[in-house]
Amino acid sequence: MNNSAFSFQTLTPELILDSLAVIGIYVDSGLTALNSYENRVYQFSDENRTRYVVKYYRPHRWDKLQIIEEHQFTQQLVQADIPAIAPTTINNNTVHEYQGYLFTLFPSVGARQYEIDNLEQFDSVATMLGRIHQIGAKQPFEHRPTIGLQEYLYQPQEILLSNAIVPNKIQTDLKIILRNLIKTVEQYWHNDWQPIRLHADCHPGNILWHDKAIIVDFDDARNGPAIQDIWMLLNGDQQQQRIQLSSFIELYEEFFPFNHDQLILIEPLRAMRIVHHLAWIIERWQDPAFPRAFPWLTDIDFWQQQLKQFNQQIEAIKAPPLQLLSIM
Known part of the structure; x- marks a missing residue:
């Protein structure tokens, strides 16, 4: 596969805002990039001051069915009261698509980093x-x-x-x-x-x-x-x-x-x-x-x-x- 297929060259701030608007989410803050090399991940607040994290999956790494399986697993964990971060469901979907990018919305969770010696x-x-x-x-x-x-x-x-x-x-x-x-x-x-x-x-x-x-x-x-x-x-x-x-x-x-x-x-x-x-x-x-x-x-x-x-x-x-x- 051509390595250029793995790039995020067209993932501009404008495209991100447009993709979120399509699913009814309107950004009312800046987009803060979070540490992720494989995907592109941003934190933001919407017009209702709800904090979210949006993940844009690296093209051609996982297909939609594989991503859905990941989401179903985390949803099963949450339903069992296990503390995992499951995606936000919008219009009965957790995986959305816009101009070739698959993306998912997650709740933003405030927490500290795990301490290995604790x-x-x-x-x-x-x-x-x-x-x-x-x-x-x-x-x-x-x-x-x-x-x-x-x-x-x-x-x-x-x-x-x-x-x-x-x-x-x-x-x-x-x-x-x-x-x-x-x-x-x-x-x-x-x-x-x-x-x-x-x-x-x-x-x-x-x-x-x-x-x-x-x-x-x-x-x-x-x-x-x-x-x-x-x-x-x-x-x-x-x-x-x-x-x-x-x-x-x-x-x-x-x-x-x-x-x-x-x-x-x-x-x-x-x-x-x-x-x-x-x-x-x-x-x-x-x-x-x-x-x-x-x-x-x-x-x-x-x-x-x-x-x-x-x-x-x-x-x-x-x-x-x-x-x-x-x-x-």
């Missing part, structure tokens, strides 16, 4: 995720993909090895080390897990706090193993992560059983995320926002460090997986 907040997230996965396991996504090697390693490998951004001096080493990383992941990756609907990008930046944890931004939602929504919340050295994970799973399992065989997938999933993230940046490079945000991508020093990280990740995958603390 035990009360950590426990709240564990309970919330157990409840989310309880709902997510009731049926899989039909139109959204399932986490796997094709999307997260094989396709990114092709992108990384066929672009002009990687310095010439690095390309041979990149090809060898990346191939070794993928072979190592293949050895430890297994599909012996129930695919459930996931948030799939559950890092601390997608969690807010307002007397309880609130999960936001289901844009990457897809089917996959439950551990995908858990491992990115762990931090510190291995012993600290063992303590965190043990406490987390104890609360999580009050609502949904955890398959301990998925612990071996943590480091393969980390490797997949690293490789996929690099390819994602390269694939979006013609979007002016990406060279501004990731200027180091063309530096040879960055790629040399990246090769070291790949080798370190190979060793991490081969090491014994993270285990829960024994209960006496």
Whole structure:
């Protein structure tokens, strides 16, 4: 696909105002751009002083059915009294279209950023995720993909090895080390897990706090193993992560059983995320926002460090997986 198809060149302030007016929303404040590279997201107040967030989806990434599935999932969570941010329904629709752009309106929620070292907040997230996965396991996504090697390693490998951004001096080493990383992941990756609907990008930046944890931004939602929504919340050295994970799973399992065989997938999933993230940046490079945000991508020093990280990740995958603390 031509990368220009992924751009937002025609998404002008005038187009945004016109698109909102079509669904009966009239902006009475400025449009404040929020931090989002994949989509374009703006906060504003309407003529009734109601605060909204509007998201314009990157063209050709998700189709309308896939976006609707995301919205249906978050609506199911809200109906179960789980603190997630669901889209606003207007004229019986949550997905609207204007001049080639799909867009959605959300309520603007005031909250603080999640604190990774706050035990009360950590426990709240564990309970919330157990409840989310309880709902997510009731049926899989039909139109959204399932986490796997094709999307997260094989396709990114092709992108990384066929672009002009990687310095010439690095390309041979990149090809060898990346191939070794993928072979190592293949050895430890297994599909012996129930695919459930996931948030799939559950890092601390997608969690807010307002007397309880609130999960936001289901844009990457897809089917996959439950551990995908858990491992990115762990931090510190291995012993600290063992303590965190043990406490987390104890609360999580009050609502949904955890398959301990998925612990071996943590480091393969980390490797997949690293490789996929690099390819994602390269694939979006013609979007002016990406060279501004990731200027180091063309530096040879960055790629040399990246090769070291790949080798370190190979060793991490081969090491014994993270285990829960024994209960006496």
